[in-house]
Amino acid sequence: GRTVLILLLSATVSLLGGLIFGYELGIISGALLQLQVDFHLSCFKQEVLVSALLIGALLASLVGGILIDRHGRRRAILVSSLVLLIGSLILTLARSFIGLVIGRMTVGFAISVSSMACCIYVSEMVAAHQRGLLVSLYEAGITVGILLSYALNYIFADVDEGWRYMFGLAIAPTAMQFLSILFLPVNPVKLSSWESDCQKGLIQLQTPEDREVAKREPYKEKHYSFLDLFRTRDNMRRRTLVGLGLVLFQQFTGQPNVLGYASKIFHSVGFQSNSSAILASVGLGAIKVVATLVAMAFADKAGRRVLLMAGCVVMAISVTTIGLTSRIAPLAMARDCKAATDPNASHSLTQHPLTPVDSQPAVSPIPPASSAVKRQAGPGFAASRSLTKVFASTPSREVVPNSSLAWRRGLVGQSKTATVESTGPPFHGAPWAEHMVLNWITLLTMMAFVSAFSIGFGPMTWLVLSEIYPAGIRGRAFAFCNSFNWAANLLISLSFLDLIDAIGFSWMFLLYGLMGVMAVIFIYLFVPETKGQSLEEIDQQFSRKR
Numbered sequence: 406g407r408t409v410l411i412l413l414l415s416a417t418v419s420l421l422g423g424l425i426f427g428y429e430l431g432i433i434s435g436a437l438l439q440l441q442v443d444f445h446l447s448c449f450k451q452e453v454l455v456s457a458l459l460i461g462a463l464l465a466s467l468v469g470g471i472l473i474d475r476h477g478r479r480r481a482i483l484v485s486s487l488v489l490l491i492g493s494l495i496l497t498l499a500r501s502f503i504g505l506v507i508g509r510m511t512v513g514f515a516i517s518v519s520s521m522a523c524c525i526y527v528s529e530m531v532a533a534h535q536r537g538l539l540v541s542l543y544e545a546g547i548t549v550g551i552l553l554s555y556a557l558n559y560i561f562a563d564v565d566e567g568w569r570y571m572f573g574l575a576i577a578p579t580a581m582q583f584l585s586i587l588f589l590p591v592n593p594v595k596l597s598s599w600e601s602d603c604q605k606g607l608i609q610l611q612t613p614e615d616r617e618v619a620k621r622e623p624y625k626e627k628h629y630s631f632l633d634l635f636r637t638r639d640n641m642r643r644r645t646l647v648g649l650g651l652v653l654f655q656q657f658t659g660q661p662n663v664l665g666y667a668s669k670i671f672h673s674v675g676f677q678s679n680s681s682a683i684l685a686s687v688g689l690g691a692i693k694v695v696a697t698l699v700a701m702a703f704a705d706k707a708g709r710r711v712l713l714m715a716g717c718v719v720m721a722i723s724v725t726t727i728g729l730t731s732r733i734a735p736l737a738m739a740r741d742c743k744a745a746t747d748p749n750a751s752h753s754l755t756q757h758p759l760t761p762v763d764s765q766p767a768v769s770p771i772p773p774a775s776s777a778v779k780r781q782a783g784p785g786f787a788a789s790r791s792l793t794k795v796f797a798s799t800p801s802r803e804v805v806p807n808s809s810l811a812w813r814r815g816l817v818g819q820s821k822t823a824t825v826e827s828t829g830p831p832f833h834g835a836p837w838a839e840h841m842v843l844n845w846i847t848l849l850t851m852m853a854f855v856s857a858f859s860i861g862f863g864p865m866t867w868l869v870l871s872e873i874y875p876a877g878i879r880g881r882a883f884a885f886c887n888s889f890n891w892a893a894n895l896l897i898s899l900s901f902l903d904l905i906d907a908i909g910f911s912w913m914f915l916l917y918g919l920m921g922v923m924a925v926i927f928i929y930l931f932v933p934e935t936k937g938q939s940l941e942e943i944d945q946q947f948s949r950k951r
């Protein structure tokens with residue numbers, strides 16, 4: 406009975422951790438629609454508010470690993486839950502713009518620490534044959550969290566100061582996670598506590614064979630410094646290569662940006678603007694949830710390598726197909742929230758504060774000056790548009806940098822259709838009508854891309870990262886790779902439109918296809934299969950292999 410209870414509580418902690426992460430990333434899109442009115446937020450201030458979560462998350466990536474290794478995974482989750490509660494309260498009670506920024510930074514710090522600690526804790530808590538399922542549950546939680554945030558954005562869109570409810574409702578799952586972790590034992594990797602918990606009957610998740618092996622070869626936990634990550638000791642340099650390779654290829658295969666144009670592709674096959682926004686966010690979000698559940702089911706049967714390589718192959722074929730079809734039926738690319746008054750204004754999003762186009766805020770899809778547009782679209786539809794891009798980067802946990810830059814990009818087609826008289830049509834007109842078959846092919850390949858990412862790179866990257874490092878440095882190593890993940894995502898998001906200007910949309914996607922092929926080769930050569938092995942066995946396998 407206790408074994409089942411521990412298993413259920415571990416699953417609850419993993420699922421709730423992911424749900425909170427996804428919820429916090431998705432909720433800002435709907436909250437901004439009200440915050441811009443209540444606090445008179447300029448385009449630049451909205452950018453700062455969305456980016457505040459990234460700053461907190463990056464900071465957590467730098468210091469969170471030390472907290473996880475020195476004070477234990479369980480304590481790190483408890484502390485992150487408390488910090489998240491404080492951040493949610495600050496946001497709910499905020500009376501100023503500074504209060505909102507501090508609240509979002511606090512929340513960003515908390516969810517980043519929690520995301521690392523949850524994956525490591527759960528991977529160490531359960532038996533080898535259940536690890537893939539339970540760690541992947543975190544990824545499923547993220548996608549469900551974003552769908553939940555979308556629903557609540559819609560519900561509270563017309564409520565006075567509804568953003569307070571949106572931010573405040575995060576307190577409920579956070580409190581549930583805090584209570585769940587209280588009933589779980591301390592980190593089982595430390596030998597003394599692992600043995601004592603086994604004697605108390607708390608941890609009986611390992612099979613009898615696992616216990617016999619553990620008795621014959623007692624596992625001694627080693628101590629490592631951060632610099633050991635780059636040394637040959639215990640083959641740590643190769644482990645670091647595997648970790649960094651996975652997080653960088655996860656980004657450079659194009660996933661932060663591919664879905665930025667989902668609304669345009671939906672529009673091209675005949676859906677009107679409002680419908681396309683709803684379908685792009687909810688439809689693709691639902692596909693992500695289903696695909697992640699498939700990954701959970703097969704992680705411990707097919708194995709990590711198989712899912713990673715299969716996902717990469719499908720992703721490479723998908724983006725290559727989109728690149729080729731867009732050469733025949735080109736997508737119209739436009740920049741959103743660029744200084745419209747100055748034709749010589751720099752295209753770099755990082756050099757100038759973002760100024761509204763036709764009174765349209767950068768992040769908010771609703772032009773505040775146009776009541777007619779509000780009546781036509783409704784706040785729920787507007788919130789859904791911004792979620793299109795949030796889904797694009799969910800599994801990578803690098804949603805935040807995209808959330809700020811991306812809404813401007815992914816929504817260009819939808820936002821500007823509302824002000825078609827002043828800004829011009831977002832599409833090239835004739836080519837869309839002529840190539841309906843190609844448009845449907847593009848739509849289906851985008852769905853294949855979403856599914857492939859959610860089966861492969863999405864959950865498997867973090868599962869492998871939680872397995873390949875020794876216990877003594879696992880937290881710091883995970884955090885180190887995670888910081889590269891956030892940074893690479895931000896780089897991809899910032900450079901995407903500049904690269905399209907330089908080499909063209911179709912060549913950009915063909916380049917993503919090439920990166921996908923390179924990722925398959927990398928995984929084949931360097932990433933070991935870890936299914937069915939205890940963490941100690943994986944460690945010994947890495948230590949022996951040169």
